[in-house]
Amino acid sequence: MxxxxxxxxxxxxxxxxxxxxxxxxxxxxxxxxxxxxxxxxxxxxxxxxxxxxxxxxHPLTAWERIDSLFDEGTFVEWDANITSTNPLNFPDYIEKVEKDRKKTGLNEAVVTGKGTIDGQETAFAVMDSNFRMGSMGSVVGEKIARAIENARKESIPFIIFCASGGARMQEGVLSLMQMAKTSIAIKRFSDAGGLMVSVMTHPTTGGVSASFASIGDYNFAEPGALIGFAGRRVIEQTVREKLPQDFQTAEFQLKHGQLDKVIHRKDMKDTLSTLLKLHKKGGEH
Structure with missing residues (x-):
C-alpha cells in the first residue's frame, strides 16, 4: 500500500x-x-x-523592494515618465533601452517617490539592476537629484537603495556629470538638516559607488554585496598584488570602516523604521 x-x-x-x-x-x-x-x-x-x-x-526588482519596505498603499511614484534620449547617437542604444523597458516594465533604472515605513514618511529611490545593469545615465541622475530636492523642500528623510554597474557608457561624459549633480543635491539637502540613508546592494560599482552611494549619513549594505569602483582584475594588474578573497564585499568594507552596518534583508525594514523614528523632527517617537 x-x-x-x-x-x-x-x-x-x-x-x-x-x-x-x-x-x-x-x-x-x-x-x-x-x-x-x-x-x-x-x-x-x-x-x-x-x-x-x-x-x-538574490536581487530584488525595484517594485519588490518597495513592497517589502513601505506600508501598503502609501508609496507615490515621482517622475515616472522621464525617459532617455540618445545624445551621442550611439548605435542601437534606444533599441536596447526599449528592450529593457519591455522586460522590466520600468522606464529607467531607478524608481523614485515617497511613502511611509511604519507610519514614518520618507522620500525614496531604488535602482533596478535588471534595467541596463542599473547603469547611471542622464535620466537616472536627474530622477535621483529631483527626489533629493523634493525631500529637502518637504523636510523629510531620503533613503536610496543602490545597485549599479556604474556610469552608462552610451551617454559618455553626460553620464559622468550625474556624479556631480547628485552629490551637489545631497550637499544642499545635508546643509538643510536632511537625513540621508544609503543602502548598497549587489553590485554597487563605478561612478555610483564613487558618488551618491557612499555619502549618506548612514551607509549600509546587504550581506555579500559587491561594492567598489574598478574591477578586481584591473586593480590586481595595476598594483601587481593578489587581493584578499573577500575584497570588495560588504563584509570587507565594514571591516575597513567604509560601512556603518551590514544588514540582512529580513531586518532592513525594522532598521530603517527605527532610524526614521530616532531622527524624527522634534524628537517625537
Whole structure:
C-alpha cells in the first residue's frame, strides 16, 4: 500500500515529456546562485529572495523592494515618465533601452517617490539592476537629484537603495556629470538638516559607488554585496598584488570602516523604521 502511495506521488509530480525526460513547468523552480540548491520559486519569494540554506541575497526588482519596505498603499511614484534620449547617437542604444523597458516594465533604472515605513514618511529611490545593469545615465541622475530636492523642500528623510554597474557608457561624459549633480543635491539637502540613508546592494560599482552611494549619513549594505569602483582584475594588474578573497564585499568594507552596518534583508525594514523614528523632527517617537 505504501509503495502504491509513493508511486502515485512520483507519477503526479514528474510528468515525462515525449522524449522521456521529466518536464518541470517553466518558472516553478529557482537555483540559488550561492549554493546551487534548487527551491520552489514561491518559497524563496516569501523569504524576500534570500536563500534559506546559505543566506545568499538574490536581487530584488525595484517594485519588490518597495513592497517589502513601505506600508501598503502609501508609496507615490515621482517622475515616472522621464525617459532617455540618445545624445551621442550611439548605435542601437534606444533599441536596447526599449528592450529593457519591455522586460522590466520600468522606464529607467531607478524608481523614485515617497511613502511611509511604519507610519514614518520618507522620500525614496531604488535602482533596478535588471534595467541596463542599473547603469547611471542622464535620466537616472536627474530622477535621483529631483527626489533629493523634493525631500529637502518637504523636510523629510531620503533613503536610496543602490545597485549599479556604474556610469552608462552610451551617454559618455553626460553620464559622468550625474556624479556631480547628485552629490551637489545631497550637499544642499545635508546643509538643510536632511537625513540621508544609503543602502548598497549587489553590485554597487563605478561612478555610483564613487558618488551618491557612499555619502549618506548612514551607509549600509546587504550581506555579500559587491561594492567598489574598478574591477578586481584591473586593480590586481595595476598594483601587481593578489587581493584578499573577500575584497570588495560588504563584509570587507565594514571591516575597513567604509560601512556603518551590514544588514540582512529580513531586518532592513525594522532598521530603517527605527532610524526614521530616532531622527524624527522634534524628537517625537
Amino acid at each position: 505504501l509503495k502504491d502511495i509513493f508511486s502515485k506521488r512520483r507519477r503526479y509530480a514528474s510528468i515525462p515529456s515525449e522524449n522521456g525526460k521529466v518536464d518541470v513547468p517553466e518558472g516553478l523552480m529557482q537555483k540559488c546562485k550561492g549554493c546551487n540548491k534548487i527551491f520552489y520559486r514561491k518559497e524563496i519569494k516569501k523569504m524576500l529572495h534570500v536563500c534559506v540554506n546559505c543566506g545568499y541575497h
